[in-house]
Amino acid sequence: MAQKLLLPLGALLFDWLFWLEKGGPNMLVFTVFLVAAQLVLLPRVAAVRRSGYFWLMVGGSLFSGAMMAVYGSAVAALACLASVLLLLGYVNQPHLKLLPYALLTALGSAAQAGPRVLLGLRAPRNASGRVRRGWFYARMLVVPLVVLGAFHILFVLANPRYEALSRRVVAAVADFLLWLLPEVSLAHLVFFTLGVLVTAGAVVMVPVYLLADHESRFGEFIRRQRDRVASFAVRRPNFQHRTTRALDLRKEFVAAAAVFGLVNALLLVVNAIDVNWLWFGFVPKPGFDLTQFVHEGTYVLIFSILLAMGIVLWFFRRNLNFYQPGLPWLRWGATVWVLQNAVLAISVGLRNYYYILHCGLAYKRIGVCFFLLLVFFGLGTVLLKIWQRRSAYSLIRLNSLAAYAALLLLAAGNWxxxxxxxxxxxxxxxxxxxxxxxxxxxxxxxxxxxxxxxxxxxxxxxxxxxxxxxxxxxxxxxxxxxxxxxxxxxxxxxxxxxxxxxxxxxxxxxxxxxx
Known part of the structure; x- marks a missing residue:
């Protein structure tokens, strides 16, 4: 009963708040409505109420909505949209932990909810059989019309002549509707339908289990894996199997040790140059192109740091975490590499600082500052992976939370x-x-x-x-x-x-x- 009441109420509220309006306090009001709707629709005893992620997204949605009422910035709008979608994802599957999976779950549910609502509309009970049949076939046309609309958008983007023709057709249909219904415009009808679909995606919950089932296979820590041998394969004696596995691990350890040793030596040279050049008393000489120096150097060094993190994740993904003969050496080598990448990140930050000092602030410079904060956090989680045998799933979970926190901080700034x-x-x-x-x-x-x-x-x-x-x-x-x-x-x-x-x-x- 509450769902049937909230659906038309939300559609009317969406139309009243957003028709011919920019983003501002309207997003805060609609966000409050969506949060209240979820709390009303939740059963009194539910796993959702015990989910810390759910309450985090409730707070994030209200906070980002308030920032829309204060600033109305694009980043605040993005934070508000992401928070509401994540909230819906955790309502759909409260056992989820990964933010990307919650986001995709919410999108999957919303994509199914709108058509279900439109197809679920019924003709009046006292209508004749002909009216009921017409209503039935009209509902069946919803999905084909949605597909037709998607291809229409693609053809409009690809063919300028088709775009011009479609504009004339839409203008003719709009003129006809204005003659038929003077108080209603085609654009307003389309917008109201959008409000129905948006509200349906938030109020009508379609369970999406795919990503929750996929996430349930992962754990926070890496476990030792045994070799899987097919039943039709010729099995070797256990001693020979253990010897083969030990040799494979030894080969992988030698490769990892060589990589960490060589890149540590190379990165030590790069860091020594940067520390000597940038860290103490750097003053650009006359004619020095600071813009090119910052832009090219920053992007290349950031890519280098991300590549380094990826290599560490690759070598510490499986049983090499349990190779006792060389594990201490491997851990310390990887740790030194991570710390050297942190020094490299500081050098990137100094390049960004010198640009701000001599050329002024810009959006990209602020973006680089927040990205470097996430890089330092990511390097810290890589150290957790090395020393605590954390899984890649754990790192993605922690870093996605950090990225969401950075998005909320960006939304709170009057940049x-x-x-x-x-x-x-x-x-x-x-x-x-x-x-x-x-x-x-x-x-x-x-x-x-x-x-x-x-x-x-x-x-x-x-x-x-x-x-x-x-x-x-x-x-x-x-x-x-x-x-x-x-x-x-x-x-x-x-x-x-x-x-x-x-x-x-x-x-x-x-x-x-x-x-």
């Missing part, structure tokens, strides 16, 4: 304002004013408060699509005034609260001088 405040410093001889003006409107008060700085900055640049060009200070001031006027006009033209974030409200107060 654009912080970037603008840092870049608008007198010590920078060049300011990319085009980049700052392309940011969300909450940056505008910071730009207005620093507008006098634009008149004294030697180089003001903007990207025109064909490369960066220099702008006169007067042109930059005109662009700033135009951006402020346009933003205020758009804000005043959309008075509905659904898409008005707290930061936008504060921005409007600052730009209009309201205290």
């Amino acid at each position: 654009e304002v912080w970037i603008a405040s840092y870049n608008l410093q007198p010590r920078f001889r060049s300011i990319d004013i085009g980049f700052l003006l392309d940011m969300p409107g909450r940056v505008l008060p910071t730009l207005v408060s620093h507008r006098e700085l634009l008149n004294h900055t030697p180089q003001l640049t903007a990207d025109t699509g064909n490369g960066a060009v220099l702008l006169p200070a007067a042109d930059a001031q005109r662009r700033l005034d135009a951006a402020v006027a346009l933003w205020k006009h758009r804000y005043e033209a959309h008075p509905d609260w659904q898409g008005r974030t707290l930061s936008n409200w504060q921005t409007y107060k600052q730009l209009t001088g309201i205290q």
Whole structure:
């Protein structure tokens, strides 16, 4: 009964909150509705209520929804969407632990729930037999229409003439519907149907056992594996089997020892160069291309670190963890390699720091900082694998939780304002004013408060699509005034609260001088 009530309520709420609105407080309200719906639909005694992952996603969903109400940023929207999907995944299969499996489980359930709801609609009981038959065949057309819609989208993307023809057809159908139903538009009908499908995916739970069954095979720690010999194969004596396995392990140990020994020596040389060059007193020489130095070096070193982690996972995946004659040497060799990769990661961080110090902040630079935090966490889990015989499943579980925590931290930051405040410093001889003006409107008060700085900055640049060009200070001031006027006009033209974030409200107060 609760499910039948929540489905139309959620569809109407979705339409009211999101039709012709941007993301903001509406996402917080809808997220609260979805969380409350899950708590209502859960039985009083259920494994879901005992799942720590479920309550983690409840908190993450509400937190990211609140960040949408405050900032309305793209990363907050991504965090909110991911949190809600993970919440639905753990409601579907409460014994899951892997976040990627929970995400795929939620998507699989949502993909089946919408068609089931549409196919489950029934004609009125007092309808005639002809109406019932028509309703039955109409429901049968749902799946073919969905397939037709998918191929239509593919052909629109692939064929420009087909795209133009489809636009004319859609416009003609829309005009007909407007003539038939003046108060209802085709776009609004499609949007309301989307709301029904979204709500159905959250309220109607279709059990998906595939990934939960697959995860149940894994454990937190590696166990010794015995050789599997087919029943039709000629079996060797036990002593010969043990000797063969010992020789295979010895060969694998020799290969691992050679790899760790050689790459440790090579990485020691690289780290010695970086420590001597970057760690103490690094000052770029005149004409030094710091951008190329940071971009090329950072990406190559990050790939090197990821490759190193993959090699450690490969050698410590099976019975080599139990090869007692060489296990201590192998562990210490791998540990030294992991620690050297941590030193390499610090060098990457220093490259990123020098770029920020001399050229300013940017989205990628912040992304590199968070990625390096995840790299350090990942290297720590690799050490756990080496010394505690942790499985790859354990590492994926821990690192996916760390990635989710980093996503929530990114959602909580007012990054654009912080970037603008840092870049608008007198010590920078060049300011990319085009980049700052392309940011969300909450940056505008910071730009207005620093507008006098634009008149004294030697180089003001903007990207025109064909490369960066220099702008006169007067042109930059005109662009700033135009951006402020346009933003205020758009804000005043959309008075509905659904898409008005707290930061936008504060921005409007600052730009209009309201205290």
